[in-house]
Amino acid sequence: MIELKGVTRRFGDAVAVDDIDLTIETGEVCVLVGSSGCGKSTTLRMINRLLPRSSGDILVDGEDINKADPEALRLNMGYAIQSTGLFPHWTVARNIGVVPNLLKWPARKRDERVNELLTLLGLDPATDAIKYPHQLSGGQAQRVGVARALAGDPNILLMDEPFGALDAITRENLQQEMLRIQRQLNKTTVFVTHDIDEALKLATRIAVMDQGKIIQHDTPEAILRRPASAFVENLIGKGDRGLKLLALRTVGDLMERYPQPRKSEPCTDGLSEADSLRFALSVMVWQNSAELPVFNGAREEVGTVKREQLLQGGA
Amino acid sequence: MPSSTMPPNRVLLALALAALGLVWLLNLGVVQPNRIVSGTGYGLYGATGWGGAIIVSSLLLMVCVLAAKPVHKRFLGLAALLTAALMALPLLLEVFALRRLPSDSAYARIGIGAGFWCLAFFLALMLLEALGQIKASRRLQLSIVLLIVAGWWFCAGREGLSSLSLIREYTNRADQFSQALTVHLSLSLGAVAISAVLAFGLALAMVRREHWRRPLLGLVSFMQTIPSLALFGLLIAPLGALSAAFPVLQALGIRGIGWAPALLALIAYSLLPMVRNTYVALMEVPEAVVDAGRGMGMTEQQIFRQVKLPLALPVIIEGVRITTIQAIGLTAVAALIGAGGFGTFIFQGLGQAAMDLVLLGALPTVFLALAADAILSALRFQETSK
Ligand SMILES: Nc1ncnc2c1ncn2[C@@H]1O[C@H](COP(=O)(O)OP(=O)(O)OP(=O)(O)O)[C@@H](O)[C@H]1O
Numbered sequence: 001m002i003e004l005k006g007v008t009r010r011f012g013d014a015v016a017v018d019d020i021d022l023t024i025e026t027g028e029v030c031v032l033v034g035s036s037g038c039g040k041s042t043t044l045r046m047i048n049r050l051l052p053r054s055s056g057d058i059l060v061d062g063e064d065i066n067k068a069d070p071e072a073l074r075l076n077m078g079y080a081i082q083s084t085g086l087f088p089h090w091t092v093a094r095n096i097g098v099v100p101n102l103l104k105w106p107a108r109k110r111d112e113r114v115n116e117l118l119t120l121l122g123l124d125p126a127t128d129a130i131k132y133p134h135q136l137s138g139g140q141a142q143r144v145g146v147a148r149a150l151a152g153d154p155n156i157l158l159m160d161e162p163f164g165a166l167d168a169i170t171r172e173n174l175q176q177e178m179l180r181i182q183r184q185l186n187k188t189t190v191f192v193t194h195d196i197d198e199a200l201k202l203a204t205r206i207a208v209m210d211q212g213k214i215i216q217h218d219t220p221e222a223i224l225r226r227p228a229s230a231f232v233e234n235l236i237g238k239g240d241r242g243l244k245l246l247a248l249r250t251v252g253d254l255m256e257r258y259p260q261p262r263k264s265e266p267c268t269d270g271l272s273e274a275d276s277l278r279f280a281l282s283v284m285v286w287q288n289s290a291e292l293p294v295f296n297g298a299r300e301e302v303g304t305v306k307r308e309q310l311l312q313g314g315a
Numbered sequence: 316m317p318s319s320t321m322p323p324n325r326v327l328l329a330l331a332l333a334a335l336g337l338v339w340l341l342n343l344g345v346v347q348p349n350r351i352v353s354g355t356g357y358g359l360y361g362a363t364g365w366g367g368a369i370i371v372s373s374l375l376l377m378v379c380v381l382a383a384k385p386v387h388k389r390f391l392g393l394a395a396l397l398t399a400a401l402m403a404l405p406l407l408l409e410v411f412a413l414r415r416l417p418s419d420s421a422y423a424r425i426g427i428g429a430g431f432w433c434l435a436f437f438l439a440l441m442l443l444e445a446l447g448q449i450k451a452s453r454r455l456q457l458s459i460v461l462l463i464v465a466g467w468w469f470c471a472g473r474e475g476l477s478s479l480s481l482i483r484e485y486t487n488r489a490d491q492f493s494q495a496l497t498v499h500l501s502l503s504l505g506a507v508a509i510s511a512v513l514a515f516g517l518a519l520a521m522v523r524r525e526h527w528r529r530p531l532l533g534l535v536s537f538m539q540t541i542p543s544l545a546l547f548g549l550l551i552a553p554l555g556a557l558s559a560a561f562p563v564l565q566a567l568g569i570r571g572i573g574w575a576p577a578l579l580a581l582i583a584y585s586l587l588p589m590v591r592n593t594y595v596a597l598m599e600v601p602e603a604v605v606d607a608g609r610g611m612g613m614t615e616q617q618i619f620r621q622v623k624l625p626l627a628l629p630v631i632i633e634g635v636r637i638t639t640i641q642a643i644g645l646t647a648v649a650a651l652i653g654a655g656g657f658g659t660f661i662f663q664g665l666g667q668a669a670m671d672l673v674l675l676g677a678l679p680t681v682f683l684a685l686a687a688d689a690i691l692s693a694l695r696f697q698e699t700s701k
């Protein structure tokens with residue numbers, strides 16, 4: 001658990017972070033979102049003491065972070081940044097192994113961990129591990145950056161726009177992987193982005209920031225349903241709020257389930273349980289169908305979704 | 316292979332034709348009755364007779380043909396041919412000595428003429444072009460240079476060339492020569508080593524304390540602007556006074572003239588390129604990389620040793636390379652204040668109008684500078700490609 005109590009950071013006369021209170025529960029993903037310059041990175045960098053705070057307290061699991069020495073604190077906090085900061089003179093494998101090396105893990109354990117992470121992030125342990133950062137694509141480099149942050153098996157992850165500067169498709173893929181990894185590893189995560197869709201997708205709770213203050217701290221659904229101010233309303237976009245709400249829930253939540261899975265005829269079009277309701281609606285509009293079958297991972301038909309249901313109970 | 320894919324190589328063609336013209340126009344060698352008198356020059360035919368003239372001309376014509384015709388693997392052949400030609404080049408002088416040196420005079424000697432230098436120079440240029448065309452690796456390039464040096468070394472040791480003026484000057488001063496080599500190397504490399512340590516410290520201070528940057532850079536730049544001769548001279552008075560005041564210094568050999576002021580001046584000159592490169596290299600390590608390292612829990616010392624220094628190393632080595640070449644050249648000038656080294660021969664030779672004595676000082680200086688350049692470039696290349 002990370003607690004920020006009355007934390008302020010000034011640069012000269014300018015106040016970058018203004019008296020914020022924020023509690024991040026163990027295992028949750030807290031996404032800091034807001035426009036450029038609102039103090040997201042500053043907040044993040046105070047948590048691992050890359051920046052000293054001007055006033056206030058930051059506690060990790062009840063302990064003041066200033067009590068321990070900064071290196072020990074950081075070794076337990078994975079850190080990934082937009083520009084990746086990969087060491088250009090080291091191979092991918094050595095980059096990922098930085099923290100295990102700092103923690104003096106035995107070489108065997110470290111190498112196994114590196115391979116495990118490469119696989120986890122969809123990189124090839126045989127070919128990609130021996131590459132140098134300049135030989136990677138932008139997306140691959142950011143994956144390595146995330147792998148490096150995870151390598152020491154830290155309890156806390158701090159990520160500052162780790163998927164920034166990527167094209168929409170690669171970004172989407174990495175977000176999916178991030179969700180999958182988070183389900184597996186359950187790290188307490190603070191994730192910075194200025195992309196509200198990314199925030200809605202990844203967050204357990206979102207903290208909306210503006211001019212150094214936290215305007216609203218709540219679940220994605222609550223933020224969409226009850227924006228605290230005109231600023232938040234603008235940020236989430238009034239127009240497609242309904243669609244964004246649909247995007248938060250899956251087909252599995254809403255469908256009518258059959259008592260028994262049925263064998264499906266081959267080539268039947270349909271949805272899968274993990275698809276979002278937004279996707280389901282889009283398919284229905286496109287195919288002009290009032291009802292679609294839902295399949296599970298084994299291609300068995302497990303239920304149906306009706307358009308009526310979607311429109312009434314979806315959002 | 317269709318000829319359209321292998322156009323004639325104009326560079327080689329032009330170089331070979333120019334060499335052919337020059338080697339026929341200029342004197343290949345000179346016969347001098349003694350070391351001071353300028354003597355009579357001989358052209359290619361006069362010096363080596365029909366045999367030598369035909370061999371040299373046909374070699375150059377062969378290069379022309381190979382450069383113009385789309386022969387398979389022609390550049391490889393050319394590189395081999397030119398290497399062999401360069402290795403055996405001093406044999407021309409040997410033939411010359413055999414034919415033209417009067418046997419009755421003990422003082423008579425032969426000098427190297429402009430034609431010979433031109434031939435050597437153009438052969439080297441053509442070899443460079445051929446090596447560039449076959450994209451020779453550094454290792455191959457280095458082996459070829461060593462082969463040529465070995466060839467010349469072998470020829471210089473032969474009896475036939477003992478009448479070569481340059482070699483006469485050397486044999487008369489063999490002891491002085493090896494002493495000059497020692498002094499020259501220890502002065503220049505010593506200055507580089509000391510200033511490397513100093514510069515590293517200064518650059519670190521500039522990185523740590525931003526407000527030290529301007530005064531320090533200003534100081535080392537200022538020292539660079541003093542003409543070298545003036546700096547050598549300027550140090551004579553204060554060092555002389557110091558040494559007169561403290562006999563300990565005198566016992567150590569520190570006087571107004573000699574190695575002490577030379578070393579000081581060399582260090583002063585070496586500081587600027589060294590400090591500037593080290594400082595720039597350390598500052599150019601990307602902020603994000605350092606930030607990431609710190610964020611992952613590396614200590615400042617670990618960041619410096621494992622990240623900043625290795626990333627800065629190629630540029631730092633580049634600074635050492637520039638400095639070393641510069642110091643080797645400047646050490647020659649330091650002979651003026653009695654520091655010794657190859658400059659001694661140069662200034663003696665100038666004083667006595669004995670050009671071959673000047674060469675005896677100048678050639679090894681150039682060779683040392685080239686060798687330092689090759690070694691440090693290779694080192695930097697290795698660091699960069701890591
Ligand atoms: N080292 C610094 N010195 C002075 N001012 C700073 C410094 N770092 C940040 N600031 C200021 O603090 C404010 C918050 O910066 P911060 O980097 O936290 O913004 P951000 O929310 O991360 O923005 P972005 O989305 O653009 O990354 C900005 O106004 C910035 O100008």
Ligand SMILES: [Mg+2]
Pocket residue numbers: 040041042160
């Ligand atoms: Mg930021």
